[in-house]
Amino acid sequence: MIAEAGLAALWLAAGLAALQFVLMVLSLRIQFDGARSMRSIAVVQGLLTLVAFAMLLIVFARSDMSVALVFENSSAVKPFIYKVAGAWGNHEGSMLMWVTILAIAGAFVALLAHRTSERTLVAALGAQAVLALGFYAFLLFASNPFARLWPAPPDGQGLNPLLQDPGLAFHPPTLYLGYVGLSVAFSLAVGALLTGEVDSRLARAMRPWVLGAWILLTLGITAGSYWAYYELGWGGYWFWDPVENASLMPWLAATALLHSINVLAARGALKAWTMMLAVIAFSMSMVGTFLVRSGILTSVHAFAIDPERGTFLLALLAIYVGAAFILFAVRGATLKEGAPFELVSRESGLVVNNLILSIVLGVVFVGTLYPLFVEAVSGEKLSVGAPYFNAVAGPLALILAALVGVGPLLAWRRERRPVFGQLTIPALLGTSALVITIVLWPGMHILPRLGFTVAAYLVAASILPLVNRNPFRAPLATWGMVVAHFGIAIALLGMAANAAFTSERLAIAKPGDTLTVGPWLVLLNDVTPTAGKNWTAVEAELRATRGANVVTLKPQTRYFSDPPAETNESAIRTFWNGQLYTVVGKPDASGAWQLRLWWKPFVTLIWAGGVLIALGGALALLGRLWRLFWRRRADADWHRERYA
Amino acid sequence: MKPKNQRLVLVVAAIVALIAAALLAMWGLRSQASYFYTPADIAAGKAHEGEGMRLGGMVERGSIRHLPDGVTIRFMVTDGKAQTPVVFRGIPPDLFREGSGAVAEGRLQNGTFIADTILAKHDERYMPPQLGNLSAEHKAGKTLEK
Numbered sequence: 001m002i003a004e005a006g007l008a009a010l011w012l013a014a015g016l017a018a019l020q021f022v023l024m025v026l027s028l029r030i031q032f033d034g035a036r037s038m039r040s041i042a043v044v045q046g047l048l049t050l051v052a053f054a055m056l057l058i059v060f061a062r063s064d065m066s067v068a069l070v071f072e073n074s075s076a077v078k079p080f081i082y083k084v085a086g087a088w089g090n091h092e093g094s095m096l097m098w099v100t101i102l103a104i105a106g107a108f109v110a111l112l113a114h115r116t117s118e119r120t121l122v123a124a125l126g127a128q129a130v131l132a133l134g135f136y137a138f139l140l141f142a143s144n145p146f147a148r149l150w151p152a153p154p155d156g157q158g159l160n161p162l163l164q165d166p167g168l169a170f171h172p173p174t175l176y177l178g179y180v181g182l183s184v185a186f187s188l189a190v191g192a193l194l195t196g197e198v199d200s201r202l203a204r205a206m207r208p209w210v211l212g213a214w215i216l217l218t219l220g221i222t223a224g225s226y227w228a229y230y231e232l233g234w235g236g237y238w239f240w241d242p243v244e245n246a247s248l249m250p251w252l253a254a255t256a257l258l259h260s261i262n263v264l265a266a267r268g269a270l271k272a273w274t275m276m277l278a279v280i281a282f283s284m285s286m287v288g289t290f291l292v293r294s295g296i297l298t299s300v301h302a303f304a305i306d307p308e309r310g311t312f313l314l315a316l317l318a319i320y321v322g323a324a325f326i327l328f329a330v331r332g333a334t335l336k337e338g339a340p341f342e343l344v345s346r347e348s349g350l351v352v353n354n355l356i357l358s359i360v361l362g363v364v365f366v367g368t369l370y371p372l373f374v375e376a377v378s379g380e381k382l383s384v385g386a387p388y389f390n391a392v393a394g395p396l397a398l399i400l401a402a403l404v405g406v407g408p409l410l411a412w413r414r415e416r417r418p419v420f421g422q423l424t425i426p427a428l429l430g431t432s433a434l435v436i437t438i439v440l441w442p443g444m445h446i447l448p449r450l451g452f453t454v455a456a457y458l459v460a461a462s463i464l465p466l467v468n469r470n471p472f473r474a475p476l477a478t479w480g481m482v483v484a485h486f487g488i489a490i491a492l493l494g495m496a497a498n499a500a501f502t503s504e505r506l507a508i509a510k511p512g513d514t515l516t517v518g519p520w521l522v523l524l525n526d527v528t529p530t531a532g533k534n535w536t537a538v539e540a541e542l543r544a545t546r547g548a549n550v551v552t553l554k555p556q557t558r559y560f561s562d563p564p565a566e567t568n569e570s571a572i573r574t575f576w577n578g579q580l581y582t583v584v585g586k587p588d589a590s591g592a593w594q595l596r597l598w599w600k601p602f603v604t605l606i607w608a609g610g611v612l613i614a615l616g617g618a619l620a621l622l623g624r625l626w627r628l629f630w631r632r633r634a635d636a637d638w639h640r641e642r643y644a
Numbered sequence: 645m646k647p648k649n650q651r652l653v654l655v656v657a658a659i660v661a662l663i664a665a666a667l668l669a670m671w672g673l674r675s676q677a678s679y680f681y682t683p684a685d686i687a688a689g690k691a692h693e694g695e696g697m698r699l700g701g702m703v704e705r706g707s708i709r710h711l712p713d714g715v716t717i718r719f720m721v722t723d724g725k726a727q728t729p730v731v732f733r734g735i736p737p738d739l740f741r742e743g744s745g746a747v748a749e750g751r752l753q754n755g756t757f758i759a760d761t762i763l764a765k766h767d768e769r770y771m772p773p774q775l776g777n778l779s780a781e782h783k784a785g786k787t788l789e790k
Contacts, residue, residue, distance in 0.1 A: 362665030
């Protein structure tokens with residue numbers, strides 16, 4: 001019954017979405033005021049998807065094996081948390097989650113958006129309904145999560161052990177909230193293009209959504225990177241895997257949008273460009289979903305291989321992106337010119353930021369899709385990996401990071417003051433870092449060396465916007481910007497340190513043997529069998545010594561029975577100046593064990609930087625919402641006084 | 645700048661960015677993309693020594709040997725038509741085993757494939773699509789193993 005209730009809720013929601021779209025057409029075409037009913041419909045639609053998603057959680061929590069999806073992806077002996085998280089650790093469940101978030105985002109737009117004109121809101125709600133409708137159809141016709149099995153099997157097939165990890169419970173929902181948050185920017189842009197009301201009011205309405213989505217994408221990417229780092233046991237934090245790129249591309253577009261939207265909000269300029277970016281940002285989310293969900297990639301995440309679904313998703317993608325671009329082509333040119341600005345100005349700085357981010361987005365996009373394209377056209381197989389992305393995107397990212405220090409110093413419209421003098425100290429810091437790395441480590445690669453240089457400069461340059469004023473009177477949004485830009489410097493520092501100073505040791509050892517890695521002496525004490533709820537494992541006990549520091553690490557190799565699989569559970573110990581990372585492999589005939597040890601100085605700064613960047617976004621969002629709240633209060637007071 | 649010029653400048657800047665991205669990507673792909681080969685391709689001389697590439701196939705049964713240092717393995721990758729010896733230094737990934745599919749990343753050196761990374765089948769259901777059309781006899785072999 002529960003599964004059927006979920007399915008019924010989905011059908012109802014789809015019907016409401018269709019109605020919502022019809023009401024939009026009526027409202028825009030003839031004199032018909034559908035705004036109020038559309039708002040209520042959007043809210044009810046959001047609640048219905050929430051009900052459907054709750055039903056899915058219930059069947060997973062109860063291990064109801066009569067539901068095909070539960071049978072395929074769960075098992076009765078799994079820990080409870082992974083039973084529930086398993087609901088979205090698979091294709092159908094995660095698509096239901098996607099649709100749920102999409103519909104709830106639509107509900108919130110209906111409830112909260114008061115800043116755009118009624119017409120634009122109606123058009124945006126209609127656009128959101130069309131988006132939801134396509135994905136409802138996808139669920140109902142190509143990926144029904146509630147399909148039943150008869151007779152019900154006694155136990156399920158289990159969940160990929162790689163995914164039985166706290167990271168799974170947190171990582172996909174965060175990314176999806178980010179992806180789908182961008183759908184609101186898309187819908188608002190489409191709505192504004194339809195009504196022609198592209199102005200700073202629209203930008204202010206769009207901004208909290210973009211900021212929120214961007215914060216979650218940043219957190220999702222940071223968390224995903226850390227998950228891959230400790231779970232896959234390869235010691236890397238970013239693999240340029242297409243699935244990682246699938247989350248990076250919307251982030252790049254959202255980052256560009258986040259900056260250009262400020263120009264539109266503050267100055268009313270860059271209208272067409274900002275609308276374009278809003279369309280591209282969500283298109284990239286859909287491209288990401290397509291790449292991950294169609295199963296055309298070689299990757300951990302692409303668990304389903306099913307051409308029907310891939311084609312369906314590709315068709316949806318083509319229709320939505322195509323329609324949005326046609327609309328943009330028809331309406332973009334009729335938009336009024338924005339406010340003028342000069343070559344040296346905040347606006348120009350943000351244009352440069354946008355251009356570089358777009359180029360990076362372009363090369364990541366091409367690199368990710370090129371192998372698929374070549375295989376489709378010529379049947380030849382090739383892969384584009386880290387060498388390409390590092391060589392092409394790396395230098396661009398460094399140039400961008402260097403300019404991050406300059407842009408915030410410039411004034412809107414035109415800059416006549418000698419602002420570049422402020423950069424003396426940062427430039428000195430950067431130069432010293434460059435000289436120090438050349439003198440001490442002449443053999444260092446060029447990218448980490450430049451990474452240190454730019455990071456040292458940016459650590460100082462990023463805080464300049466707070467230096468020449470009373471920092472406690474600066475708006476929260478300025479603090480947010482400074483924290484986020486500072487975070488870039490920190491992350492860059494971590495990446496450079498990791499690339500330049502990681503020591504690795506790969507060797508075999510018998511109990512009692514000692515290995516060295518970086519400043520550490522690592523003693524293999526013993527190797528013992530151990531077991532968990534649904535796995536058995538061998539566990540190595542390592543004692544690592546550095547001066548007075550003594551720590552014990554216990555890496556494992558785990559064996560899961562359903563489905564049969566092995567995973568390396570790395571043991572990681574974090575210190576203020578780096579991480580000791582250990583993996584145990586298999587024994588050889590003589591009873592010696594393979595050990596892989598890394599000492600990674602300052603590697604944690606990478607994720608600390610990511611968290612700082614997200615925190616900066618959160619501060620900015622808080623600042624914007626705070627202002628919004630007070631302005632609304634002030635408006636209300638004004639009305640009360642006037643009409644009292 | 646006059647408003648009209650401003651729009652023009654922005655459009656030109658956007659086009660320049662687009663072209664720059666395309667040129668950069670083309671340059672990068674030309675120098676950095678690595679092709680996927682099977683042992684049969686290598687036997688036919690399609691792959692060049694020293695060039696970065698991927699090798700895919702089944703790990704031949706009984707072919708995994710540990711070298712004396714304990715952390716280097718040698719094994720044969722086969723596609724049913726030809727075999728390529730592979731050397732890999734490191735802890736092979738989860739689910740790397742004989743009779744199972746694997747993709748190695750690295751380069752050819754004197755006819756031996758020096759692997760930097762090995763990607764194996766991640767679980768029972770997942771299989772790199774590049775291995776999907778390997779010869780049927782090896783698939784049959786895999787099914788027997790189950």
